[in-house]
Amino acid sequence: GRDCNRQSLLFGDFMAKKKKTAYVCQNCGYDTVKWMGKCPGCGAWNTMVEEIVAPPAAERRGVGAGNAEGPQPIAEIAVEDLPRFSTGSGELDRVLGGGVIPGSMVLIVGDPGVGKSSLTLRVSADIARAGHRVLYVTGEESARQIRMRADRLQAIADDLLVVSETNLDTICAHVERERPALFIIDSIQTMYRPDIESAPGSVSQVRECAMELMRVAKTAGIAVFVIGHVTKEGSLAGPRVLEHIVDTVLYFEGERNAEYRVLRAVKNRFGSTNELGLFEMRDVGLVDVPDASKLFLSERAMESGSIIVPTVEGTRPLLVEVQALVAPTPYQPPRRTADSVDVKRIQLLLAVLEKRVKLPIGAADVYVKVAGGIRLDEPAADLALSVAMASSFANRLPRPHMVVCGEVGLSGEVRAVSQAELRVAEARRLGFRAALLPMKNHRQLEGKFTDMELFGAETISDALKCAMPREKTFKK
Numbered sequence: 001g002r003d004c005n006r007q008s009l010l011f012g013d014f015m016a017k018k019k020k021t022a023y024v025c026q027n028c029g030y031d032t033v034k035w036m037g038k039c040p041g042c043g044a045w046n047t048m049v050e051e052i053v054a055p056p057a058a059e060r061r062g063v064g065a066g067n068a069e070g071p072q073p074i075a076e077i078a079v080e081d082l083p084r085f086s087t088g089s090g091e092l093d094r095v096l097g098g099g100v101i102p103g104s105m106v107l108i109v110g111d112p113g114v115g116k117s118s119l120t121l122r123v124s125a126d127i128a129r130a131g132h133r134v135l136y137v138t139g140e141e142s143a144r145q146i147r148m149r150a151d152r153l154q155a156i157a158d159d160l161l162v163v164s165e166t167n168l169d170t171i172c173a174h175v176e177r178e179r180p181a182l183f184i185i186d187s188i189q190t191m192y193r194p195d196i197e198s199a200p201g202s203v204s205q206v207r208e209c210a211m212e213l214m215r216v217a218k219t220a221g222i223a224v225f226v227i228g229h230v231t232k233e234g235s236l237a238g239p240r241v242l243e244h245i246v247d248t249v250l251y252f253e254g255e256r257n258a259e260y261r262v263l264r265a266v267k268n269r270f271g272s273t274n275e276l277g278l279f280e281m282r283d284v285g286l287v288d289v290p291d292a293s294k295l296f297l298s299e300r301a302m303e304s305g306s307i308i309v310p311t312v313e314g315t316r317p318l319l320v321e322v323q324a325l326v327a328p329t330p331y332q333p334p335r336r337t338a339d340s341v342d343v344k345r346i347q348l349l350l351a352v353l354e355k356r357v358k359l360p361i362g363a364a365d366v367y368v369k370v371a372g373g374i375r376l377d378e379p380a381a382d383l384a385l386s387v388a389m390a391s392s393f394a395n396r397l398p399r400p401h402m403v404v405c406g407e408v409g410l411s412g413e414v415r416a417v418s419q420a421e422l423r424v425a426e427a428r429r430l431g432f433r434a435a436l437l438p439m440k441n442h443r444q445l446e447g448k449f450t451d452m453e454l455f456g457a458e459t460i461s462d463a464l465k466c467a468m469p470r471e472k473t474f475k476k
Contacts, residue, residue, distance in 0.1 A: 023048045026203070033366060041443040050198045082270060085181070088126025091278060091288045092119070095250060095263050097271015098308070100127075100182065103221045105214050107242050109228040110252030115261055116227050118153060118285040120184050121146070125155035127182055133159045135175060135183035139166040139190030153285040166200065168193050168209050172216055180222060185213065187227040188242065203241060210245045243267060253375065260373050261286060276313035293319040293430055296372040305392030307467075308403045308432070309384035310423035311376060317419075317426035319403065321371040322381065325387035329365045340370035341385065342377075349386050349408060356412030357461050361393050382408035383436070386460055387467045396468045402434035403427040404467060406441075412460045416440035423446065428452055436467055 002028060024031045025048055030041030035048050070238035084099030092280060093099050096106070108116050124134045133155075138146055143164045150156055165171050168191050175183055185191060191209045192200040199205070210226070217224045243249050249267040254260060263277035279286040280295075289295055297319060302308065305324040310317060329335070338346050346368055353359045370376055376385075391398050397445060398404075405423055407415040417423070420441035427435055434453040437445070442456025457463035 022051055024051050049203045050196065051204055076374045085127070085132060086130070087123045088130065089119075089123055089277075089288055090290060091263065092123060094314075095265050095271075095277040096248065096276045097265075097268055097275070100223045101247075101270050102181065102223055103217050104248065105210075105217050105224045105226065105244040105246045106248040106250065106415050107226050107228055108250045108252065109230050112229055114252045114254060115279070115281060116252055117186055118149070119279070120186065120225055120227060121150060122153050122155050122285050124160050124182070124184060125150065125153075125157045128157035128159035131159070132181035133178065134161065135178055135180040136160065136162045136186070137171055137174075137183060138162070138164050138186045140187060152283075166190050166192060167439060168212055172212065173221065175220070179220075182223045182225065184225040185227065187229060189229060199403050207241050207245070210216075210242050214245055221420070254373060258278065260289070272314050274314035276318075292372075293317070293426060296320055296374070297430065300371070302397065302400065304395050305388050307384045307388040307391070308396060308427075310403050310405050310427050310435075311374075311378060312419050312422060318374065318421050319426060319430060319432075320374050320376065322372060322376070322384050322388045323369045324385070324392045325367040325451055326361060326364050326389055326393040327367075328363070334363060335365045335367070337366070338368045339346060340373060340375045341368055341381075345382075346385065346389075346412075349382060350389065352408060352410060352412055352460065353386060353390060354394060356459075357390070357464065359390060359393065361389065364393065379407040379415075380405045380423075382406065383414055383438075383457075383460070383463055385462060387436075390464050391468055394468070398467050399434060399436075399469065401432050402436060402467065403461075404436045406436070406438045406457070406463070408460055414438045414457050414460060414463055421445060424449055424452065424454070436463060 011237050017147060022031050022033060023035045025039040025044065027044045027047045028042035030039050032048070035050070038045050039047050042076060062114045064333055082101050084101055086099045087093055087096070108120065110116050119138065125135050128134045136146065136159055141164065143162050146162050159179070159355065161309045163174055165174070171191070188206055189201040190210060192205050193212065196204055198210055213224050213226065226242065227247065247269045248265060251264050251266055253264060255260040259281055261279045261281060263279065265271065265275055267273060276290045278289040280289050298310070300321050305326070308319055309322050310319050312318070336343055336347055346366060347394050350361055350366060354362050368385065368389070384404040384410055387404050407417060409415055416438045420437060424435050424445060428449060428451065432452070434455065436455045436457060439456040442454055445454060455466045457466055
């Protein structure tokens with residue numbers, strides 16, 4: 001048995017030298033010449049992944065290959081504006097930081113069916129019509145399927161080239177021959193390198209393919225868009241590995257059957273990570289939504305539990321409707337349901353209302369929803385959520401044509417928010433005549449908006465009295 005094991009190790013060593021690959025544990029880094037179910041180093045199961053053994057230095061290719069310049073003082077490095085070209089989509093340009101930079105690598109991830117391929121195909125046609133050559137590489141569909149989708153999306157252009165290929169060496173040869181300004185990989189999970197024995201979509205294939213694409217982008221000055229898929233658990237290897245390699249990571253949010261999609265930048269080396277792009281799904285694909293606030297408020301009904309909150313995503317103000325429904329229930333424990341809001345945040349605000357305002361709301365069912373599907377993550381929405389739940393519980397209409405924003409502390413205090421002037425200006429543009437703000441922001445903006453009525457609140461009790469005055473506010 002010992003001789004057989006020794007021969008097996010020798011054969012594995014020979015095959016590893018022939019393939020120039022090894023198996024490395026993702027948990028502790030233990031390496032071996034053959035795959036094992038259990039790592040001998042840390043004892044974890046199914047953590048061994050195949051990796052390429054580093055070639056000699058003469059054969060090694062990196063992102064900075066060909067750069068003969070040595071280290072130089074940072075003060076002597078020339079600074080020049082990064083050239084950008086527009087994608088044809090104002091919302092996508094906003095999220096990217098002003099357009100596409102040659103030599104950059106952008107990762108677009110989202111659930112299957114959310115609209116990643118539709119958006120990139122339409123953007124490819126717009127860029128091609130502007131005079132830039134674009135290469136669209138698909139590994140999931142045939143070229144005929146892409147043409148059928150392009151007809152539906154009205155994305156036909158002479159400089160838009162389409163190829164169905166999954167071999168990365170062949171793709172790089174196409175890129176070297178065509179020299180496009182942008183090429184798109186749809187999707188990275190289907191690409192593979194022939195010198196790696198693992199299946200497409202594995203950690204080794206995704207990482208090595210991404211590094212090769214990054215090398216092509218940096219050395220040739222070609223922008224690369226890479227599409228990746230994620231599962232609900234986020235356990236797929238591709239996007240998480242790629243986030244550390246690419247320059248920009250864009251996440252698509254929104255349900256497959258929903259009308260609106262949100263594009264967020266979670267990493268951007270050439271712009272802000274707080275920007276947001278909004279798209280609407282129509283028959284011709286995803287269409288930009290330039291005035292999102294007006295669209296979100298177009299179907300609003302004046303009812304108890306409905307409050308408008310001015311939120312800010314990057315440099316973009318949005319007015320979003322927060323709806324709350326508080327109903328008595330004979331069942332225990334009562335339900336706490338939230339859509340597009342963290343349910344733990346709702347439970348915290350309910351505890352503040354019951355402890356600091358003496359509002360007996362803990363024994364009722366509470367349902368909270370953000371109209372339009374926009375997710376509220378910033379603390380400035382705390383006060384609007386609290387007023388909406390209190391309004392529904394008391395069945396009293398809030399003050400008409402008023403927006404509410406502010407952060408609520410555990411002691412019941414209302415804390416100041418950032419960019420208050422931008423929020424109030426957006427509310428005035430859409431016809432709102434009153435704003436409930438933290439007292440600190442009220443003092444800062446006093447006298448700047450003479451055509452609006454500004455109210456300041458130091459505690460959540462003061463805010464509820466201001467938002468729901470007793471005169472003519474009871475809902476029959």
